[in-house]
Amino acid sequence: MIRYSTISALALIASLGAAKAQTTVEWWHAMGGELGAKLEEVAQNFNDSQDEFRVMPSYKGTYPETMTAAIAAFRANQQPAIVQVFEVGTGTMMAAEGAIVPVHQLMEEYGDGFDPSIFLPQVVGYYTDTNGNMLSMPFNSSTPILYYNKTVFEAAGLDPEQPPRTWQELEQMSRQIMESGAAPCGFTSQWVSWIQTENFSAWHNQPIGTGENGFAGLDSRLTLNGPAQVRHWGNLKQWADEGLFRYGGPVGGDNAPPAFYAQECVIYMASSAARAGVIANTEAFDLGFGMLPYYDDIEGAPQNSIIGGATLWVLSGKSDDEYRAVAAFFDYLTQPEVQADWAEATGYLPITQAAYDLSAERGFYADNPGAETPIQQITLNEPTENSKGLRFGNYVQIRGIIDEEFEQMLSGAKDAQAALDSVVARGNDLIEQFQAQNQ
């Protein structure tokens, strides 16, 4: 007994000695549950791969909570070196010159050899400045795809191997499903803001705002109330009234997944990162995958979908050693094996071409139907200035406004045009305030 404790005491002292020589950096993140466990594993593998640097991940709650925590910590001079921020926080982070260290700058200064061309442009494009410089390191990116219930498709007399390609087909199929009595609802969706508004616009090559959807600068404004968006929202309202479409609730739409899992709604639009969860909850029926539907009479559709998820931002005020540690960690993250493992385990998109190729080589996409759909969808065409992504300040609140106005439309208080006009007016008011705060 005594001998054991002597040995462990010695081991402890040895490890303390080792830890002292190491540079430790903190990484605040928002991944709970299985994703969090996988994230810890990535950090642990990095720590084990060398003994100079140590990355210490700590879970800080939801995306907004993590971002708020990092901002509060920055104001108190206690910020972590790395923080995971969701895509709609990009505008806020980017405008905070002096609070962040752009990733391209960090990698050039502290990394050894940084080649921005290894990344998939559709993924990193969302997080670059107008000169194409990467501002943050994409970590977990996803894009919405379509899931459907093949079993009910068959019961309704539809071809189970043929998901709807267009909104016209989707409407017609939903009608057939309801009329045949195979299910009480046609389709549902997560995220009205992200999927049915932002991605809808990119997918149809329609602008979300001026100035390349906000990429050009703080004076950009929303223009979401175009004819295509008005038409789509109007249709959703009509389909909701007829029962073809079921609204899943604000933000992520918490009530959409149970409606799909319980076989009440037959078609479901959701993040590609939800794939593992969807598979686990749909063992009772055959699951199919497809791309997002489009209106075939809108020119330019389908273009490419845009991503969501989060990236890693580097905060300022740290020592050179710490930045060297961050650069080494980011280098590690972009290695094909690391990246492919992460993407395969989580359902997020690989961020480099090499990782994508590696997964294909290993036969991952062949063995896992639907896993390649999101990548095919974001890489369907070269992104245009309408489909690169979007970047506006105060966008977390603007997403809330999109939900609210959508709800107003559903309750019949406004028509689609008035609701989207109101999104633009209220959103631009917030964007103006943001511009004033940051100039």
Add this chain to the structure above:
Amino acid sequence: MKRTIFNSQLLPWLLLAPQLAITFIFFLWPAAQAIRQSFLRQDAFGIRTTFVGFENFQRLLNSPEYLNSLQVTAVFAVSVTLLSMGFALILAVAVDRMIRSSRIYTTALVWPYAVAPAVAGILWWFIFNPTVGIMPYVLGQLGYNWNHISNPGDAMTLVVIASAWKQISYNFLFFLAGLQAIPNSLREAAAIDGAGPVRRFFDITFPLLSPTTFFLLVVNIVYAMFDTFAVIDTTTRGGPAQATNILVYKVYFDGFVGQNMGSSAAQSVFLMLIVTVLTVIQFRFIEKKVAY
């Protein structure tokens, strides 16, 4: 009452110090910060700060969302107060009449008070969940299509029920204590004079309960306005379309989610004014008007 005389000036201050420190650190200091922040415009990270005078307040008073939030808060506070006090009074009167079983009922009725607001919110969220909840199923059988996700009325009903349910226990305890303090002889005398139970309640019991009622009125309004954050956050998050976005929730959302510190601070200042007014009413107006 015994009057204590301190020999030195220092000791009383020392004894007061912990409480004063707490008041200063947790109440006065943050309040001063909020007032300062309400006159500033600042980016999220606090890098650029501009003094903007009353602009944050002006924006709020011109904002339809803020006026809506005021209205929602008024409806919410009044509904929660009436519902929780009404139910509590009925239960207290019922338990007051019991002789042997009153202790068991009292214990059972006080239980919900031990439930944290967030847990209460989740509980009711499950019960009323449109897809998996029991209540929408029952209401559906009765021909009502419950959906608090898109129907503002349903959403308000849900948060009112969830908030009031928790507060019934508290009100019940005070009402019961109030009822038991009323001498039985008064009610017996009225009964001998031929007054029925309803008449006795409204002419004797209820007026004698008025100190308790007024006290609870203020406590409940304060509870509904300031302590129901967790219920809102776990059930509706202020939706749909801001139908349940009470003032406290809006402060949180604009400040912590939206990172708009100036506006959030200005809203906090308005809330401080509301609390001050409520406190003054409680001490000046109500305490004098109530017959003890």
